[in-house]
Amino acid sequence: MAEAHAAVAFSFSITHEGWDVNLDREVLHVVWQSGIRSWKKRIARLLNNVHNGVYPGHYSYLCVLIGIISTMHLNGFRAPFNLPQKILSISPSQTIHWQIGACTISSLAYWLSGVYFLRYSLKMIFMYKGWMYEPQGRQPSLATRIWLRLVKIVGGWNTPKLYSYQSSLPRLPLPSLHDTMTRYLKSVRPLVADAKHEKLKVLASEFENGIGKKLQRYLVLKSWWSTNYVSDWWEEYVYLRGRYPLMINSNFYGIDAIMLHPTTNQAARAGSIINSLLMFRRLLDRQELDPILISGLVPICSWQYERLFNTTRIPGKKMDKIVHCADSSHIAVYHKGRYFKVFIYHRGRILKPAEIQMQIEQILKDQSEPQPGEEKLAALTAGVRTHWAHVREQYFSKGVNKSSLDAIEKAAFVVVLDDFPYEFDMNDPSKLDRYGKVLLHGRGYDRWFDKSFTLCIGSNGRLGFNAEHSWSDAPIIAHCLEYILLEEADFTRFDHNGNTLGNPEFTPPPPSRLNWEIRFECQNDIGASLDIANKLIEDIDLRIYVHDRYGKGFMKGCHLGPDAYIQMALQLAYFRDAGKFCLTYEATMTRLFREGRTETVRPCTEESSTWVKTMEDKNASVEEKVRLLRQACRNHQKLVKDGMSGKGIDRHIFCLFVVSKYLEVESPFLKEVLSEPWRLSTSQTPHGQTKRMDLKKHPKCISAGGGFGPVADDGYGVSYIIAGEDLLFFHISNKKSCPTTDCHRFAKQIEQALADMQELHIQYNQIARD
Structure with missing residues (x-):
């Protein structure tokens, strides 16, 4: 409807009486307001660029x-x-x-x-x-x-504004080849037998004194020339060149603040959250969002925020690309197999929650049927990338299909209105597990997996998101989710009937159906992608374990860092589950440097493995177990700090490998290192990134965190969030096809490990008192 109206905003015809000009003043006014808004954004960006260009001056x-x-x-x-x-x-x-x-x-x-x-x-x-x-609790x-x-x-x-510190952030330092080789050999010591470790020593020495020197020289040159010697290659080779399906393998999900349920009205919750997301986007555009400062002093890189909205990953035959639009005046909404384009501005302002609710209600009431091929179209984004690139070029490169596809890909974000509830019940853990799976993969065809993020809203008003990973890491989308949840916690946004507060100031433009002409051959291609998606869905299992016996408060009372404490619990749980140790991945940020993303911390160390073995030794004393645990935690915290300060292992080795591929040289050492599977892939979901997050004021406001699929076919993906003084969430995934892994069994191992560590400190404190 909106497109048809725009088409006749200006028209003319030639008659025997002369020119006949027809002007639609209403549409021309909309065009005028759109131009005004665009110029305001350009001026604001210019002023912000001047401000940031001279910061810290003025x-x-x-x-x-x-x-x-x-x-x-x-x-x-x-x-x-x-x-x-x-x-x-x-x-x-x-x-x-x-x-x-x-x-x-x-x-x-x-x-x-x-x-x-x-x-x-x-x-x-x-x-x-x-x-x-610096040691905690002591004078620096x-x-x-x-x-x-x-x-x-x-x-x-x-x-400072959001991007003011960017030019003042240092570049990521390049470690020396010798330091990386030394750290690597130390990291794999508890994982391999003596003979294998000696072989690795020989390979590392040959690499360090041979081809490694040449590869390192190229990296030195890149570290001098580029802003960050890792990030561009990491984005390209780890994400964009991957031909595997994004669903489960790459995309991750996040869950609502499940302790709160402000309304069961799906349209009202959608109106409130969409409005909050658009307000957050405006803060980003105007750079009015405060930069995140560690301890209120040290900034971290804000570069990844630039592509949070108006961004889509476009499939390519050999390599995908990330396309970011400077602005977008609409969102795309999916409901019961139909796609709608929803305009979000009126006379230069963002629509109010009540006005957006009206638009969502129109979609929910729409009884029209999906067009042929429309309902399962998004399965293409869940399948193999090369296949999607071929189908996109053949069937979506012109005509009405291109126009409708553009409406999705150029939208600010995609919203999915599911026709079933997202449920949480402490007495029925399976409901939360289903909640997580719905967000991780849905039905395989009802999430636009290419979009920077898809907002998913259940029929009972609960929500979550599915996020594409190449454009950023989890802290960015977690910060956005934290903002919109705090908006609902800080301000009353719903009346006693569950509708959004306030009255619409006008009747907003109705959502317009996207039109498709999907041929039978294209429908078969969609079905092929859906078959792949279904196989992935059938093979994935997910368990979300809620641990409420104790949390951060008890861990700090043990004089241990919460993250290190949990990582040690995971090491103990995995050893009991598998009967051995494994190469473990934990992500830590490198955003203290310009355009920094992540580095790998290897939590399975000599110190952690010694403590785990001692925990399984019935003859070991309580004092010895506590001493070794503290030593393992201190060492883990040092590894995290090393990773954050540019002294990691894996990104350096990754870049050396990329250079070797450019030079077409083979390295037995690099081949050996990069063939090792990450059977335990872990990550902590960040929270409290803003000053507004006050768990004392809003103890139930925090999100339940999010998760991702396993990295190895025979491994686990474990994401956790320290949700408060007495609450932890663990999102554990594995593949059902692997006979040795079971996320439900592993959740019980984590529960037992945490209980044993609590009991250990209770006994230790009792001995100290006696």
Whole structure:
């Protein structure tokens, strides 16, 4: 309807009486308002770019400086380096106008010099990472105290915007080849027998003294030339060149704050959340979102936020690409096999929750049937990438199919209105498991897996999301989810009937059905992708274990870091489950550096394996078990800090491997290292990224976290969130086709490991009191 209306906004015809011009003022007004909004965004971006370009300085200081230099010069005082007089010496005149011009140019030179001095001073200051290794509860070292003072002085000249720190963040340092080889050999010691370890030592030595030197030289050059020597290759080779299905294998999911249920009205919840997401997008566009600062001082990179909205992964025959639109004035909505285009602006403003609710209600009431091939179209995004690229080029490159596909791919985001409820019941764990599976893969054809994220809303008003992984890591989408949940917690958004508060100011434009002409051959191709998706769905199992016996509070009372504590519990649980140790992956961020993404921490260490074996030794004393646990946790925390500060193992080895492929050289060492499967892949879901998150004020507001599929066919994917002082969520996945893994069994092992660690400290405290 909207497209048809726009088509006749301006028309003309030639008759025997002359020209007949027809103007639709309403549509022209909409076009005018759209242009105004676009220009406002351009001006705002220009001002933000100027602000960020001179940060930590400010252009207001330039005006002050011009006044000071002009006053000095006109009163006979000499400015630094006598710059105004030198400029006047080559000017055609000495009039007052030329003198003011010379003072202005001189002031600009002084100001820019000061700006760049502050910026590079800040970059040098942020290169210091000694503050991360300071012992908890003790006075910092002299070096760290000096560093803290410098950060406050140099960084306190101006109020930062979201991207203000980007140019002041240091580059990710490239570790030396020797250090990486040493760390690698230490990391695999508990996983291999003595003979295998000796073989690895020989391979590592040959690599370090042979081809590794040549590969490292290329990496040194790349680290000098590029902003980040890892991120572009990581995005390309780990994600975009992958030809495997995104569903389960790459995409991840996140769940609502399940302890809260503000409304059971699906349309009202959709209206509220969509409005909050659009407000969050506006904060990003205007850079009004505060940058995240560790301890209120140290910024982390905000680069990944740029592609949160208006972004889609486009399939290619050999390599996909990420396409980001500068703006989008609509969202795409899927309901009962039909796709709708929903406009989200009116006269330059975002539609209110009540107005969006009206649009969603129209979709829910729509009784039209899906067009041929429309219902299961998104199965193409769940299948093999090469197949999707071929189908897209053959059937969706022109005509009505291209127009409708553009409406989805260029939407701000996709919303799925499911026709069944998302349920949670502490007395029936299977309901939460189904909740997670619905978000991880749905039916295989009702999630647009290429989109940066798909917002999914159940018929009872609960929600979640499915996110594509190539454009960012989980903390970005977790921050967005945290914001929209806090909006509902901080402000009353629903009335006693469950509808959104407030009255619509006008009747919003109705959603328009997307039209498709999907031929029979294309429907067969959709069916082929759906067959692959169904096989993946049938093979995946998921268990979401809710641990409420204790949480972060007890762990801190044991003088142990919560993340290290949980990682040790996972090591103990896996050893009991499999009877051996395995190569374990834990993701940690490298966003202390510009364009940083993640690094791998290897939690299975000599210290952790020694503690696990001691826990299984009935003759070992309580004191010995506690001592070894604390030692293992301290070592794990150091590994996390090493990864965050650019001293990791795996990203360096990955980049060495990429260079070897470019040079077409083979390395037995790299082949051996990269063939090792990650049978236990773990990640902590972050929360509390903003100052607004106050669990004392909103103890039930936190999300239940999210999860992902296993990395290895015979392994587990484990995501966990420390949801409060006394609550933990574990999202555990495995493949049913593997006879040695069972997520339900592993959840019980985690439960027992946590119980044993609690009992261990209770006994230890009792012995200490006695």
